[in-house]
Amino acid sequence: MAKGDMVWSSRDGDLRKARDPKTVTRQTTGAVKVRRETAGRKGKTATTVFNLPLNDIEIKALAQVLKKRCGVGGSAKDGVIELQGDHRDAVVEVLKAQGYDVKLAGG
Structure with missing residues (x-):
């Protein structure tokens, strides 16, 4: 961080966190969605979870729990x-x- 860089904004909060994409929480609206998919998977079924209000590190930790x-x-x-x-x-x-x-989500 260089001298004079803004670190806090009343609109965006702590700007130091925004510089690291692993710590940026995704801004989502609505519920977490769970969907069964088969398209593009050669007939194999997969369960997808999306619209999570978490950052990448938290999503990977949650994926480990679910797996x-x-x-x-x-x-x-x-x-x-x-x-x-x-x-x-x-x-x-x-x-x-x-x-x-x-x-x-989905059928």
């Missing part, structure tokens, strides 16, 4: 958690237990 709970593999990138297989019910249960407002 362990469901006993499957998966990934967390670009604000989306992907789990192998259809695990919507278990994911919704875990997220509601952690206090998130959760909705099933």
